[in-house]
Amino acid sequence: MVAKRINSAHGSSSALITAVVANARGEIFDLAGFAAVGSDGPPLSPLSTDLTRRLPHGSELMFLPDRIPALYDMRRECVVTLPENPYVPGEAIYPVAAFNSPGYVITHTPAYAERPGAGLLPLFSYGAVGWHRGRFRSAVLQVDDEPRQDLRQMPLDKIKVGVQRMRRTLPDNRLRAHLEKCALTYGCPAGKNFFLGRYEAPLPTSPACNAHCLGCISLQTDPALTSSQDRIAFTPSPDEIAAVALTHIRRVKQAVVSFGQGCEGDPLMVADTIVAAIRAIRRQTDQGTINMNTNGSLPDRIIPLIEAGLDSLRISLNSVREPCYTAYFRPSGYGFGDVAATIDTALAHGAHVAINYLNCPGFTDTPQECDALLAFLSAHPVQMIQWRNLNYDPLRYRERMADAAPQGPAMGLARLLDQVRQRFPRLRHGYFNPPKEIYRK
Ligand code: SF4
DSSP states (O other): OOOOEEEOTTSOEEEBOEEEEEOTTOOEEEEEEEEOEEESSSOEEEOBGGGOEEOOTTOEEEEOTTEEEEEEETTTTEEEEOSBOTTSTTOBOEEEEEEOOTTEEESOEEOEEEOTTOOOOOSSOOBOEEEETTEEEEOEEEOOOOGGGOGGGOOHHHHHHHHHHHHHHSTTOHHHHHHHHIIIIIOOHHHHHHHHTOSEEEOOOOSOOSOOOTTOSSOOOOTTOOOSSOOOOSOOOHHHHHHHHHHHHHHSTTOEEEEOOTTSSOGGGGHHHHHHHHHHHHHHOSOSEEEEEEOOOOGGGHHHHHHHTOOEEEEEESOSSHHHHHHHHOOSSOOHHHHHHHHHHHHHTTOEEEEEEEEOTTTTTSHHHHHHHHHHHHHSOOSEEEEEEOOSOHHHHHHHHHHHSOOOOOOOHHHHHHHHHHHOTTOEEESSOOOHHHHOO
16 A cells, blocks of 8 residues: 655655554554554644654664544545444454654654543653554664664673673672663663673662652552552661672773662762762772762762762653652652752763663753753753653653643654754763763773
8 A cells, every 4th residue: 555645744655654552452454545543742643754763773662552543545635533442333443552662752642532431541752653664763863873672782692601600790689689680570671781791780789769750660659550660678888888799890881880870769868878889889990980870869969979980960840840849759858959950960070971861752842941951061061862762651751841831832853853963062962971081082
């Protein structure tokens, strides 16, 4: 069947991609006569080849229960919501989404309407997807091409060999034992990389957090949601942390070791232990990059960490507008101002600072968010933005953000990225924490 073409945003014509849906058994299939539709907030747009790319390797497909897909009817040339398979009367159909691999940021979420009584979607990011010439295509932009978490380079048998090796190397180390569960049970790519001796190793340390993020993946109090991993229940000793870090640094070129992982609270809550651990590492080597992923809530704890030898920080933000930040992070005992102060303190003391920008199309790319981000980057000149997909129900998230502050129609993530690049040409864009050899040239 000849693919219908449309005039794309920049005047060239490109082929619409066919819609994919699922039945109640979770079988995914393409629906002839209908094109995939992406949502960038309220604006729904038929997806075409120029707005999508081949589904990145390692991405997963999910069907969305209790929801009705919105598709582009090619014959009637309009968007329709379709509760049933037009070719199998009575068969309910459901929207399909892509959980894209690391390094790809979503530009559109799937278009759908909730059925009455629909619950919250589980904690994943949901990207729009379609079918074209025998392949799935995803509505994403690539922001990082480093194979740090490319599953093709992380074979399970090699991970298991690494686990055995580390059991011999660090027999009584509780942190090493915890990372085994991360790698083998939770499938954490950072945990796997420790046992494979690749790129970046995780150093989870904190059972506690002073935020209460809607989409926290280590501790959920919302009965409608399940956290994807258990939060670490102990704080490793400085020696245990240093031993794991040094083991990784000694065998990996341009190694990165990172505090602040998905299986813990916030590392700033145990800053004293981390200062002692960093000192123990730096007494033995100046190699490797010591990084901290954090909510940046406690500015007064930053200087001792940097003086001990912390090289870089990555601060998580869903928005730089306080009402939207507060509505998502639900901070306790700190505010957005403290996060900005942490960034300023770290920059002033020579640390590399990245923002971990939790993106949701239809919110992140609204004019209000764009203007606020540009103003924030002027006032707080960080070195990098890591574009991440927010792991939360997109429709419910947009509703919460709309309750928190006004939002105009989305401009599109590509345009947002262009504006940031034009205004801040030296700002690095990516997905992964860079080794210091990259930014201290
Ligand atoms: S800052 Fe991290 S650990 Fe704390 S609530 Fe948010 S996601 Fe969870």
